[in-house]
Amino acid sequence: MAQDxxxxxxxxxxxxxxxxxxxxxxxxxxxxxxxxxxDTTVSNRIAALESEGVIEGYTVELDFERIGVNPKMLLVCxxxxxxxxxxxxxxxxxxxVTEVRTVLAGERNLHVTTVGRSIAELSEISxxxxxxxxxxxxxxxxxxxxxxxxxxxGDDAVNP
Numbered sequence: 001m002a003q004d005x006x007x008x009x010x011x012x013x014x015x016x017x018x019x020x021x022x023x024x025x026x027x028x029x030x031x032x033x034x035x036x037x038x039d040t041t042v043s044n045r046i047a048a049l050e051s052e053g054v055i056e057g058y059t060v061e062l063d064f065e066r067i068g069v070n071p072k073m074l075l076v077c078x079x080x081x082x083x084x085x086x087x088x089x090x091x092x093x094x095x096x097v098t099e100v101r102t103v104l105a106g107e108r109n110l111h112v113t114t115v116g117r118s119i120a121e122l123s124e125i126s127x128x129x130x131x132x133x134x135x136x137x138x139x140x141x142x143x144x145x146x147x148x149x150x151x152x153x154g155d156d157a158v159n160p
Contacts, residue, residue, distance in 0.1 A: 008054070011035050014158045015045055016054070020149030023058050034158050069115050072098075073122045075129065076138040077110040083133065084109055090132045096125040108137055 014035035028039040099113040
């Protein structure tokens with residue numbers, strides 16, 4: 001199990017790898033068969049990984065265009081280093097803001113993803129972000145996004 005929040009054994013790594021690929025559809029039995037443990041062990045391990053904060057949650061990815069919330073915009077901002085986390089927390093609470101990423105260093109240290117029903121609505125969100133103290137350096141309408149789970153957690157622990 002995760003000790004000091006860092007060390008995972010091969011079973012934990014295998015469970016996490018499979019959950020990253022499809023947390024909704026894998027059963028604990030299927031995961032157990034793939035990593036060589038019982039379904040009860042998988043359930044216990046998942047509960048422990050959740051309680052330790054290794055698994056922070058489960059999310060749904062929406063197709064905003066299909067539900068009439070479009071376009072999606074990425075705003076690249078600058079926040080004073082001493083205020084970056086506080087401004088990120090304010091930004092994520094705003095209507096229309098779906099994600100805020102803080103970047104460790106540099107001028108372009110806050111990336112904000114927004115969605116709206118029109119360019120005018122996105123412009124309003126941008127103005128509100130400036131109103132809390134963010135400097136908007138760049139923006140662009142997101143055409144598409146691609147994601148890939150981190151596949152190097154449990155390659156050796158998962159039996160195909």
